[in-house]
Every structure is written in C-alpha cells, then in structure tokens.
Amino acid sequence: MEGCSKYCSFCVVPYTRGEEVSRPLEDVLTEVAELAADGVREVTLLGQNVNAYRGRIDKSGAATRGLGEHEPQWADFALLLEYVAEIPGIERIRYTTSHPREFTPRLIEAHREIPELVDHVHLPVQSGSDRVLGAMKRGYTVLEYKSIVRRLREARPGISISSDFIVGFPGETDADFERTMRLVDEVGFDSSFSFVYSPRPGTPAAELEDTTPAAVKLERLQALQTAVAGNARRIGDAMVGSVQRVLIEGRSKKDAAELSGRTGNNRVVNFAGPQRLIGTMAEVRIVAALPHSLRGEVVTRV
C-alpha cells in the first residue's frame, strides 16, 4: 500500500504521496507466489502505514477461492499476512512501516499464530511525551503504545522492537525528553532511526515556535542514540550462545570469503560457509556480538 492518511503535523507524505491506497489482495498474493516460485524465501510487505492495509477481495481469484458468501469484501493487514504465510516456499515475512494507531488486536494475534512472521517489528513512536505526541498529532498516547508492545511480547516472547524518534520537536522541554528516555529504557528498543526535528515547509508544525537551541537538540539526540545503542549491545550479548535461524543473503561485506545472513530479529550474522548456501536457511550458533553485527558458525542447514 502507498500513501498516508494520518497527517502528522510534521510530515509531508500525505501531501506528496496522497492518501492511503492498498493494492487488491489477489494482486499482492499473485506477486508473492511468483516470487516464491522463483526461489524467494523472505518477503517484506511495504507501505508508509502498511498495517492500514485494506485490500479489495476478488472472490473469483485463485488465492481467495473458497471464501464464503458472507466473508468480508476487504482484507485487513492480518488477513493479508495469513494468506501470504500460506504460499508454499515463503518462510519469512517482514513488514514496514507500521503505525501504532493501526496495530489491531488481530495483528497482535497474527504474531502468535503465524510462525513465518519474524521476531521483529518496526513501530515508530517518535516521542515518549504525551504532550509532544499530541502536538505531533500522532493519535496515540505513550500508555497505548506501551500496551501494544506488552501485548505483542505476550504473543511473541523475545520480539525485538525498533522505532523512529524525532528529537527537539518545537516546544519539547527537558521533561518531555526525559519521558522519551524513560520509554527507551522501558521498551528496550533494539535499534532506531532518530533525527533532530527539521521543519518541512507547508506542514502545520513548521508554523510552531521553536525556542530550543540547536546544541541542546543535538545533545538530546546523542543521549537517545547512546541509550538505544546500549540496548542493542545488551540484546546482542544475550544472543551469544543461542542458535538462530538465518536466511543467508550473500557474501559478507567485510570478508568475501565469508557468508552473511539475517536472523529473525533482523541482526546481520557473518560466518564461514560455502557459496552454495546463499539463498537458503541455516541454523547458526552465535559465537560473538560485535557493535553492528554478530559472528556465528553453521550448525545445520534447514
């Protein structure tokens, strides 16, 4: 799906890309089935607000044949995930970017029911202060965000959560920023895309008074990034000794004699192995955690 109908006060996407538009269900399933037939093992479902997906169901289509008369005419994102997971050959499903406002109980359940869904969700929160979230017009509170994370972790223990943050939004006080730091600590985000706020012409936030000095914003950004990096290090260290299912994506960037793959929770793992394993899944024991990657050794191919 493309576009966005959320109109956060700082963002140009709804104006530049237009409102949310979803591809019909059959269309997506046909494309994924073709990819799977070509040997693709992992797909990423994409959209600015991918979990706002509402795909038209064409009941005469092969993938949806068998749906009864009284089944819905529209597929939500959870139903799309169910169908994609049933396509032979698809072993892993990722999606990005999701929006907390669209994180339905059905989507949370999908993480319990669909083993092909990976152990990672990118769920942008932007700020840990309700006051700032309100000014951003994000449409949820910190408590609601934490409730999604708690239920997600109940459904899928060990799932890793990454996020986007905007630091130094107009009017953000030290106390607001402290709330963001508290949230980073409480959720234990594994990684983040974080930026100092910069006004986008034509957006409502560009009109807001912004009195925070640039140096203060930069300090906040550095503090946030240091905290998230600390979480990432702890999570990486805790993975040492575990055996992870890795999709081998190619040769290692640093050492062409080695292979590189990704764990379900989106960590890069480098390890020795023959080229013929590229494109397959393997069980890999993690032997060391480095700042931006893991080292491993192949246990078995699966």
Ligand code: SF4
């Ligand atoms: S930040 Fe995301 S949800 Fe908000 S308007 Fe932009 S694209 Fe939409």
